[in-house]
Amino acid sequence: MDPEETKMSAEHAAYYIPQPSPWPLVATAAAFGLLLGTALAVNGVAAGNYVLVTALGVFAFLLYAWFGEVIRESLNGHYNEKVDRSFRQGMFWFIASEVFFFLAFFGSLFYLRMIALPWLGGEGYLGASQLLHEGFAAHWPTSGPAAVGGAFTPMGAWGIPALNTAILLTSGATITWAHWGLKMERRGHLVWGLVATVALGLLFVALQAYEYHEAYTHLNLTLRSGIYGSTFYLLTGFHGFHVTVGAIMLLAILGRSLRGHFKPANHFGFEAVAWYWHFVDVVWLGLFVFVYLL
Amino acid sequence: MAEKLKDWAARVSGTLLLASGPASAEYGVNFPPPISEGARQIYDVHMLTLGIATVLMVIVTAIVAYSVWAHRKSRGFEADARFHETWFGRWGWTAVPMLVLGIDLSIASSAQTTLEQVWNVPEGADLLDVKVTGHQWWWEYDYIDHGIKVESRATMPEQAGDNYLRDVDHPLVLPTGRKIRFLHTSTDVLHAFWVPALAFKKDAIPGYVTETWAEIEQEGLFRGQCAELCGTWHSRMPIVVKAVSPGEFDEWVAARRASMEAAAAEAASDKEWTRDELFARGEQTYNTVCAACHQVNGEGLPPAFPALKGSPVVLGPIQGHLDVIVNGRPGTAMQAFGQLSDLDIAALTTFERNAWGNETGDVIQPQAVAALRGETRSASR
């Protein structure tokens, strides 16, 4: 069937309502298993690990199967413009919810630094907490009155973090460049753009891992290093996790590009991943400023 | 005008309240009589908003009731399709929010002075500082300026009678006619200090200090309870304020200081205690501190509160037994009781190991507790 014709029929067909599908139920089972396994594992119940591993397997299979089905439907031209719009809007609101997930962490950081810490140090109108923590100097970075986790060195901004900023910003540019290639129907241009983006993403994750390693071995900066260590790893960790997921999605998109799945007028899969990547990028800028710089 | 409105609102809502519930003073339907200026102001704010709310409720009910009665199909009333074009339909949208805004602002502004009064803790040398520390599940009152301290625990029904859950062994003794600053904190979880006659409550947050203040005008016993869920015995964390005249207060302080010094001397002495002395002392401590959960007969309330009678921990090595008492069992209702003196812990341990048919025959001296404490501390590091 020639592509032009597929597009035509898609335009005119009714809004595509998929047939009954087992995947939501499998997805639920996987999610339930993942969380059940974690709950058991963190409490030292050995069975938890098996549940966790099994659920991970189911989850990987599910992603393959469900997205595989969506891709097939897409290639078969089931999705008209309206369906495409639903997908786009859906992705947009999903990212919006992710933004608020990170805002919770940023908000916590601001609260801890600007309100809780002075209060703890006996400042402000509630100048009484020094009753409990004599001699505690409330300066950020801190690990609290009890110096939980022992003395540590905070993470500087101008080494790896600055480099990582450059890397992520560049990757934002390369994915946009790849998008041009897609629009101009230049497959090589598209593929190389994506390859560069994936490579930068992986480099970022590797550097981040190296930074963690340094922090643990040389700076005594750990997850347990009081509130500084807690917020540092929470924010950078969840961000790093999102970069990793983003990189995996980019790889999937790269595979689909190699097979020529995307058309200049119709490439929601590509765009969704690109948006996600930009989102991860923007979060990093926030991190760089508020976690590392200030 | 405002004064009149307040009076009237108070009367209307008071009547409504009384009409809808048994009106005996014992079974309270409203705040208890306030005993400080701050509490009185809070009471007034409460009555004012209650009055406004009552009036609004009456108005809304009246309008709805009239409409339900008048605009019924069964009475042959035809829908007025042009209602939204009437004068009211056009201006209602502006009038209603303006009206509501007006009421809102008057509520907020009438609360303003009270709020400032309650919030701004006075300063000055004659301020009496009382540090109120919440523990699971008892209160500790530190009279910082006087160097004395009171531990206040719930009494059991046998002693408390009708006041059970609102009665303690040692009340918080406070002088009337003097500004008192309360410094609230906690050693474990959140608690909240609430004496309704003072009309405020404040959270006790571990590691942080919050402040409130009051100047009590009336002598008497005023009862309250912990108001923030703090675990198993949240319901059994009463607060009793005993307000006394300044003279009586000074006497009480002196007596309290003397008894604390005597107790400290006793605990610090190198005296060799006999089994019976320790047992008797331990029984007393047990009944005030432990019996709430483990019961007077040592049989506990399994599964939540294990029996100590025949318990492997109590009958096992002394070290393990002490460890549970001093450090608690994380993740369970068993708290750390390390704040007890060496003597008390020694007595307690001796008692538990020899009561209810636990015939270990062990006698633990305070010095041994001190030594073991040192060890458990370094071991847990």
Added chain:
Amino acid sequence: MSTTAAVLEAEHHARPTGFRRWLFSTNHKDIGTLYLTFALIMLFLGGISAMLIRAELFMPGLQLLDPDLYNNLITNHALLMIFGAVMPAAAGMANWMIPLMIGAPDMALPRMNNLSFWLLPAGATMLILSFVVPFFGGGSQINTGWTLYPPLSTQVGMAMDFLIFALHLMGISSILASINIIVTLLNMRAPGMTLMKMPIFCWAWLVTAFLLILVMPVLAGGITMLLFDRHFGTSFFNAAGGGDPVLFQHLFWFFGHPEVYILLLPAFGIVAHIIPTFARKPLFGYKVVVGSLLGVATLGMVVWAHHQYTIGMSLAAVQYFMIGTILISIPVGLIVFSFIATMWRGSMTFETPMLFAVAIILTFTFGGLSGIMLAVVPADMQYHDSMFVVAHFHYVLLPGAVFGLLAGVFYWLPKWTGRMYDERLGKIFFWTNMVGFNLTFFPQHFLGLAGMPRRIADYNMIFTEFNVVSSVGALLFGASFLLFAYIVVQTVRNGKRVEEPVWEGARGLEWQLPSPPPFHSWEKSPVLT
């Protein structure tokens, strides 16, 4: 080309049956039915825990429950009711009605729709596990209440981890459902239906879904931090390490306060359909109501700390939160005003849905006014964490959410099933329900004012009288729900067939379809003029 079209045609008409129809469903009506059934079951579970709570509080002393079990039950009661009963019931109605109302063939993302549903039973299972694991050697019970404040919640055994994950599952479910609803409303409306012609129920859900997307992730973040504090040695809520237990409260209530409007708005949306139908007069001030919905949501996002007046905030902070909170009476008041003005000079009949609607106006206003009292900081120093608060929130949660949903069931059951409920039983249910409700919760105001804290399993003698009344009322109230279940089952099984029009005064696209509607709702878009 023709082959593709033919396949599409065929797919549209294949009607799945048996387990595939229910387990694998991609049909908005079937998924809606699943949601509603699930919600009813959860209402009963939550109700059983409420009955146990009231039984324990019937008399002073500890008779039935040990204190940990009591607080475990209130935690479960609250979460089952909010996350299990009210939110899924509202989502079920959204699923059923939104495509019918806007002339869409289905929800925009049908498979994801099914995922949103199935995550709920998974979450509920996790929640129930969190309740029972302590009885099978899983450490201590969850005695924290639904607010899960640390440090108490860091003391709890592994049950707390189950609870955290239950909330994660239900949270993801709500986020996905909200995305679906927003996309459906923005993308699937029939030609000619502009946003400002959209039925109010749709508007209410659009706003609710926005709120959910904004605040659910914050709850997820907060409980994730709690999990880290519990197991990975972080210090977020631990002052020794420089953290702050109060931070959790901010995160919780940043979610928690908008959450109460998430419960309220869909039910208000339903009332906004019922009153015009039975008053035979269009909704008064449609535009203002839309604006008010947006206003409630916006203001609702920025007043969370009125749940924390006693934590020691600065004067400026409490002033801000007080004024913001009180101002919510403006948009909410406008909606209530619009309801009353719709009734005014209408031609009213009082079938069960309308009876509920009128009762909602009165009882919700009552609860809202006690909310205004709570918002006044100095007075809240006294009310906070007392039974007065419990009275307030049941007076808003039941009228503002549960009754609205019940009214919706009576109003739309004939639409869904093509069968009419028994009006006489409906009225009996309404009156027992209303009497039971007021008897249960009205006396709690007095208890709170007289000094009874909430969340206590045992209380002093002076609180006996009103607790007895409250418990007796609760028994009546609970029993009335048995009648409700009976009415629903009886209608579905052998109710009388409806005659069209179902309700004389009902307007809107949903009423242009037959009752029950065909399996695929609007295969051809209706065109609005």
